[in-house]
Amino acid sequence: MMEIEYKSAQEIKTFQETLLKDQLAYLAIHSPYYKRLFKKYEINPSAIKTIEDLRFLPTTSKNDLQQYNDDFFCVPKSEIIDYCTTSGTLGSPVTFGLTDKDLERLAYNEMCSFEKIGVQKDDLVQLMTTIDRRFMAGLAYFLGLRKIGAGILRVGSGIPEMQWDSILKYKPKFVIAVPSFLLKLIEYAEKNNIDYRNSSVQKVLCIGESLNDVDFNQTILTKRILEKWPLELYSTYASTEMGAAFTECASRKGGHVQPDLIITEILDEEERPVADGQSGELVITNLGLEGIPLLRFKTGDIVRKHVDACACGRHTYRIGAVEGRKQHMVKYKGTTLYPPAMHDLLAGFPEIEQHLIEISSNDIGTDEIVIFIASNNRSDEFLQHIKDHFRAKLRVAPRIEWKDLEELQKIVFNPLSRKPITFLDRRD
Structure with a gap:
């Protein structure tokens, strides 16, 4: 449990700004791309002292990453332990390299996510997503669960028969899955007389699809799942570029930011901040990354930021469901x-x-x-x-x-x- 999450909003902001100064200083020394950018726009990184000051810096786009991928690397290739690539949903895939410290950061990120939904050391978790194909998410889930000390069933994506064989044999309490795939599991169970409602599975960390709409009402997909199978569903939102996850607590009012890992901005078409609760494009700045840290990266995702008090006691802001992608x-x-x-x-x-x-x-x-x-x-x-x-x-x-x-x-x-x-x- 992170103590900073329960501090006041101002204390969290001050904490993030200290980490931001460190990340900017790191980029100014180690990033060929950002060194060139700072020189081109005559930017003194040390003059950026607050989150509000970020507006004086240019944004980074997916096109920049695709065109100058190697220039974003801040360490020699000999220090890269693991290579991941983006899925290529919005164009050509981009390569990311993670150092040993970055892998530890990734494990910590997912450990915090799993703790929000109640995963503990003695629990068993079934992973219904791929861990291969240079996919960061599957690796992150595995590392996070390992850091907690939980048991892991690496079944991979798809194949309802294999998923049920694992559930019935090992009896996991938690599952990580795409929500729509849960309907496939239900369909298979009904056809094969599996008493799925009384299986060991109690909670699902849902990836890739939203569980709620912008007003936190359940989506049609969520209602269809819960009508059949009374599970506890939790949403998590992340991407390779973010290197951090926004995961719901039991209040299910958006995914909490992890303040020591990422800073976010929500911007309109003219790259101006929108009011809290209004939709705009999510722009992120990594904190504490060594391999490929990004500064004001435009994710293309349309979201809303929620700053009202959360019943869980955390004072971190939350990011609502992804309403769509700007390019889509x-x-x-x-x-x-x-x-x-x-x-x-x-x-x-x-x-x-x-x-x-x-x-x-x-x-x-x-x-x-x-x-x-x-x-x-x-x-x-x-x-x-x-x-x-x-x-x-x-x-x-x-x-x-x-x-x-x-x-x-x-x-x-x-x-x-x-x-x-x-x-x-x-x-x-």
């Missing part, structure tokens, strides 16, 4: 949409076995949406029901096309991808 914003028939809202709406139809959202540009340069759906029910009535639901919830109805399940799964579960591909952006 869709303007359709005058309405602004983000894929997560469409994914969650489709999750409300048990008849839909699989779906894929594809965005393209039409002849007049505006966005077009096609949703490919695999379902045993291909009636006109069901199709109209889906479209009516879209109009009622999102004000517009996209084009829908039926696809065979096998054909769709080849795209969604591409073996070259670490994550299911349920959104394709084919715009110019």
Whole structure:
């Protein structure tokens, strides 16, 4: 348990600003990219003394990382212990190198996350995500659990049969999984007469998909899971670039920042701070990183910052559910949409076995949406029901096309991808 989390907001801010000065001094000496940036803009890093002063520094984009990847390394390659790459969701993958100290920091990060949801030394945790393919998240979960001293079942992603074999044999209390995969586990259990409601699993740390909307109401996906399986679901949000996680406590009012690992800003289109509780792009500055620390990195994720008191007693601010990615914003028939809202709406139809959202540009340069759906029910009535639901919830109805399940799964579960591909952006 971090003592700083329970200090006043001002004490936390002062604490972070001390770490920020250290990180800036480190970048000024060791980062080829930021040394060049400071020189170009005639910036004296030692003049940046407060979090508010960050606005005087230029932001770093994903394009910068892709174009100058090697220049972000602050240590010789001989000091890199582990290499990770981003998933490439928003372009070409970027390589990150972690030193021995960075790996310890990563373990500490996830230890703090797991402690928020109640994981203790004697617990057993089943990991339903890959730990290979240069994937940082799976490695982080393993290291964090090892630091706690908990038992770990490294089953990997997918394959409900193997997941249930492990659950029934070893009886884990905790699971780390993508929420929608829990529906697959339920479906498999019902078909094979597994009493899943009375299994050992009690709590799930959910990754990759939001459990709540911007007002902290349960998403359709969350409701579908809990109607069948009364689990305790907790959301966590992280990325390779952040090197830190925002994980919910029992209050489930957003993921708490870990103040010794990261500083965040929420900015509008003109890179101005938005008011607390308003949506904007998450911009992060790493603290305490050696390999590739980032300064004012634009994540592309649209989120909200919540600073009201949390019932858990922590005074750290919280980051709400990711509402969408800036590059994935869709303007359709005058309405602004983000894929997560469409994914969650489709999750409300048990008849839909699989779906894929594809965005393209039409002849007049505006966005077009096609949703490919695999379902045993291909009636006109069901199709109209889906479209009516879209109009009622999102004000517009996209084009829908039926696809065979096998054909769709080849795209969604591409073996070259670490994550299911349920959104394709084919715009110019």
